[in-house]
Amino acid sequence: MTHAQAGQPLPLDPSVAPPGTRNFRDAGGIPADRWHADQNGETLVPTHCCFCGVQCGMYLRVDHAGKVFGVEPRNHDINRMRLCPKGINAYQQVNHPDRLTSPLMRRNRDEPFREVSWEEALDFTVSEIRRIQGEYGNDAFGLLGGASLFSEKTYLVGKFARVALKTKHVDYNGRLCMVSAAGANKLAFGIDRAGNPFSDILLSDCLLIAGSNVGECFPVMTQYLWGARDRGATLIVVDPRETPIARTADLHVALKPGTDSAFFNSVLHAVVAEGLTDEAYLAAHATGWEDVRKTVAAYPPARAAEICGVPEEQIVQVARMFAGADKAMAWHARGVEHHSQGVENCLSIINLCVAAGHIGRPGAGYGTITGQGNGQGGREHGQKSDLLPGGRSISNPEHRRQICEIWGIDEADLPAAGTSMMEMVWQMQRREIRGLIGICNNPFVSLPNYATVKDGYDTAEFHAQFDFFLSETAANAHVVFPVTVWAEDEGVMANAEARVVKHNKAQEPPAGVRTDTWVICELARRLGAADKFDFPDSRSVFEELRLASAGTVNDYYGITYERLEETGGIAWPCPDTEHPGTPRLFENGRTYHPDGKIHMQVVEWHPPMDPYTEEYPLSLTTGRTVAHFLSGNQTRRLGALVEQTPRPWVEVHPSLGFRNGDPVRVVTRRGSEVLPALVTEAIRPDTVFIPYHWPAPTAANVLTIDALDPRSKIPEYKVCAARVEPAERIDEVPAPPTAPGQVAYPETQVSRADPLPPTAPQGRGTSERS
Amino acid sequence: MMGRTIFIDPGRCIGCQACVSACRECDSHRGKSMIHLDYPEEGRSVASLPTVCMHCEDPVAPCAEVCPADAILVTADGVVQQADTTRCIGCANCVNACPFGVPKIDLQAKLQMKCNLCYDRTAYGLAPMCATVCPTGALFYGTLEELRAERPGVQVADSFTFGSTTISTGVAMVVPADKVQWPVPGGLPIVEVNGVDVR
Ligand code: SF4
Ligand code: SF4
Numbered sequence: 001m002t003h004a005q006a007g008q009p010l011p012l013d014p015s016v017a018p019p020g021t022r023n024f025r026d027a028g029g030i031p032a033d034r035w036h037a038d039q040n041g042e043t044l045v046p047t048h049c050c051f052c053g054v055q056c057g058m059y060l061r062v063d064h065a066g067k068v069f070g071v072e073p074r075n076h077d078i079n080r081m082r083l084c085p086k087g088i089n090a091y092q093q094v095n096h097p098d099r100l101t102s103p104l105m106r107r108n109r110d111e112p113f114r115e116v117s118w119e120e121a122l123d124f125t126v127s128e129i130r131r132i133q134g135e136y137g138n139d140a141f142g143l144l145g146g147a148s149l150f151s152e153k154t155y156l157v158g159k160f161a162r163v164a165l166k167t168k169h170v171d172y173n174g175r176l177c178m179v180s181a182a183g184a185n186k187l188a189f190g191i192d193r194a195g196n197p198f199s200d201i202l203l204s205d206c207l208l209i210a211g212s213n214v215g216e217c218f219p220v221m222t223q224y225l226w227g228a229r230d231r232g233a234t235l236i237v238v239d240p241r242e243t244p245i246a247r248t249a250d251l252h253v254a255l256k257p258g259t260d261s262a263f264f265n266s267v268l269h270a271v272v273a274e275g276l277t278d279e280a281y282l283a284a285h286a287t288g289w290e291d292v293r294k295t296v297a298a299y300p301p302a303r304a305a306e307i308c309g310v311p312e313e314q315i316v317q318v319a320r321m322f323a324g325a326d327k328a329m330a331w332h333a334r335g336v337e338h339h340s341q342g343v344e345n346c347l348s349i350i351n352l353c354v355a356a357g358h359i360g361r362p363g364a365g366y367g368t369i370t371g372q373g374n375g376q377g378g379r380e381h382g383q384k385s386d387l388l389p390g391g392r393s394i395s396n397p398e399h400r401r402q403i404c405e406i407w408g409i410d411e412a413d414l415p416a417a418g419t420s421m422m423e424m425v426w427q428m429q430r431r432e433i434r435g436l437i438g439i440c441n442n443p444f445v446s447l448p449n450y451a452t453v454k455d456g457y458d459t460a461e462f463h464a465q466f467d468f469f470l471s472e473t474a475a476n477a478h479v480v481f482p483v484t485v486w487a488e489d490e491g492v493m494a495n496a497e498a499r500v501v502k503h504n505k506a507q508e509p510p511a512g513v514r515t516d517t518w519v520i521c522e523l524a525r526r527l528g529a530a531d532k533f534d535f536p537d538s539r540s541v542f543e544e545l546r547l548a549s550a551g552t553v554n555d556y557y558g559i560t561y562e563r564l565e566e567t568g569g570i571a572w573p574c575p576d577t578e579h580p581g582t583p584r585l586f587e588n589g590r591t592y593h594p595d596g597k598i599h600m601q602v603v604e605w606h607p608p609m610d611p612y613t614e615e616y617p618l619s620l621t622t623g624r625t626v627a628h629f630l631s632g633n634q635t636r637r638l639g640a641l642v643e644q645t646p647r648p649w650v651e652v653h654p655s656l657g658f659r660n661g662d663p664v665r666v667v668t669r670r671g672s673e674v675l676p677a678l679v680t681e682a683i684r685p686d687t688v689f690i691p692y693h694w695p696a697p698t699a700a701n702v703l704t705i706d707a708l709d710p711r712s713k714i715p716e717y718k719v720c721a722a723r724v725e726p727a728e729r730i731d732e733v734p735a736p737p738t739a740p741g742q743v744a745y746p747e748t749q750v751s752r753a754d755p756l757p758p759t760a761p762q763g764r765g766t767s768e769r770s
Numbered sequence: 771m772m773g774r775t776i777f778i779d780p781g782r783c784i785g786c787q788a789c790v791s792a793c794r795e796c797d798s799h800r801g802k803s804m805i806h807l808d809y810p811e812e813g814r815s816v817a818s819l820p821t822v823c824m825h826c827e828d829p830v831a832p833c834a835e836v837c838p839a840d841a842i843l844v845t846a847d848g849v850v851q852q853a854d855t856t857r858c859i860g861c862a863n864c865v866n867a868c869p870f871g872v873p874k875i876d877l878q879a880k881l882q883m884k885c886n887l888c889y890d891r892t893a894y895g896l897a898p899m900c901a902t903v904c905p906t907g908a909l910f911y912g913t914l915e916e917l918r919a920e921r922p923g924v925q926v927a928d929s930f931t932f933g934s935t936t937i938s939t940g941v942a943m944v945v946p947a948d949k950v951q952w953p954v955p956g957g958l959p960i961v962e963v964n965g966v967d968v969r
Binding site: 070071073079081082083084085087088089215216219220221222223226227230244245247248626627640641644654659660678679680681682 | 905
């Protein structure tokens, strides 16, 4: 029986179909006569979802007029036709009525925007850059990039900051995503990426998912988890909430937020006590094990059980299930990484994998599940404050020399490392940074401690923003450049497996809209760096990126657009054009440290930064919902997704005494807000949860703390001290905030007038039954 | 038993509504979804459960039986089609007759709409949109053998009791693995009520 008959992925590789062709149909994908398309001139452009780090393959349906009007599932290796609701609805943003189609400008924030020509917007921006840098020095101007940009564009952002703006202050919003995991992986393995491809999940005997609501945040990954379970793998979920994945796990450990490293140290303690360590592997491949063993000796299950608020037996059970399995994998995400000890949390999980010998084999290894589409690729080529292309360190003289040679600049002109995204906001508050360009990011929603963020941006003398919708952050700017959406340009992204995939162009941008590449190069030209920014398109940038990464750990040299289209994606490192890529790391037992060893690191748990007191006894934790992507600038405009989850809520345990839909005031040391309650037994009684995709006044980040991990500088989104109290009146729950510049929902009309949802808080909504 | 059909496994549903969104993309009723996502334990749990048209077999589709305009066609391969637009008078008899609460009426258009198993796809061997995209396999399209090849030992039910009436359906429901196939009450895979075995 064929796969097609089974309703399963069709046995063809449609990624060979070049953009705008229908070759795949002839290959048997969809019968050629099925679509009225053939009469209407519909084409299907193979590309990937623009949203999360899974990077599902999809086709965009393009009508005879060259407009994107729909989506068709695509049998790509990553997702085998599956898509989550974000992926299915993503196409609606391409021709959305809220699209910005002309540069917007104003000289003062109290004036309204006016539509201006590109000339005027660019000239004003450059004159402000010149003025600020002339008065206060080059480092008084900053640049903040985005991890939803193609890698070519992130490469350009880093180069533009250092070569054209000549500032050290460049960072990106991937800083808010998986940098803790990146830091930990670099320390332990000398390479910053997941160790295994998703397909290894299917080969594993035991899966440990820590701090990851896979079902809602990376929905398409659940098919791998349940595929493994169908083959008999056990599933352990470590999370304060009983997430959809935890609901069916063999073991759900509902630990208290902010206690991960105590927990994993204790699991390792139990692994040692049970004699389940792989001493031969440790002796041959790891350094630092003796110190780690000594440290974890101080974390007996009884102690960790108290810290983490979980039964002692569960700790031992995890040790037995994970270390006792033949092949086990640990996958973690923001729940572990968004902490003031994010790097340590990740290291404690790595220590566990290494001690149990679960590294570098099919079905055995570790991985971080990237939140943003290009969270992985976004930092590989120099957009992060301390990194140069190819993941080179900006503080390493040899690395600096190599890049200056490629860029054709004098080494003395290459700035030093700058600060992180949150620190740049504090610097704006202190007037150390006076001007800022933001590229496709939305810190007004995404950064913690909203009051501080707003103050920082308001203090800046000049702020320009690139975006295709007027985000909450863009609404604060002096200049807004309207740029392309993902379907209007081509480029590559690296997904959570470090598999580089190619996005294709499905339609021409609307009149008045330019690619980010064009805008960056145009600004550079006006700043006198035209010769260094002669990039007519993404391909030309990618060719330089390949060269700039050659010979580094993040080697892209062997990856070409043609190969990506042929193969459906190649995992780096890929040093030459014959090289198949490296989906699984360390198969030869060697890491990317010069000695080839895994450098195990000692981890000590310390409590979260916001102390619990009688006044603030609960943990507030935040996270995503399945319908929205990050700051919601895109998804909060798509009808179906808004209907699905129109507004935030606060998830509370029944023991707190609220009824479903009650207005609840959540208070932390930084602010308070009223939200409808979602009462569920799926959360710890001492913990409350708020999804973070909405702007103030119902932004979770009005409440969160801007404490940072000292190494990765990731904010501690996942735990702060809070209290909840009944709000007096139902109308204290504010109406769902409207996105700035929002005019309409394209597909379905949504009533947004009612102050409270009918019975249950949205998102878990009521039946659509009529 | 059943041929190629949809199998619903509520235990896998993560409530993501990809099926709902995908259903909206289907060319035969673009912009409207024919899937219900139910939340059976609101206020206690956030668990969810998808309902598609069950394509009743015996007795033949109650919705079609009660239709005064003979607008609902049941094809030879057992697919209960959505109402024929040239015949439907929008009376909503089908809505009242369906024990699973599936058909919907577009009041403005005076037209019934329901899941037709993506006939435009399934007729060509493709899975329906919902089962194609469902990221978890909570909706699976294929034969029972194909389902079992992927999920060894899986148990399904394709008959449902409503009081004294039993309805066999074309679409089947996955039931707990240790339960033998048996009619499940009310269209939900309930095998136990208040501790009493109700099979
Ligand atoms: S958001 Fe992520 S899981 Fe959903 S379709 Fe897009 S890439 Fe796939
Ligand atoms: S797509 Fe699948 S998992 Fe998502 S709501 Fe529908 S049935 Fe449930």
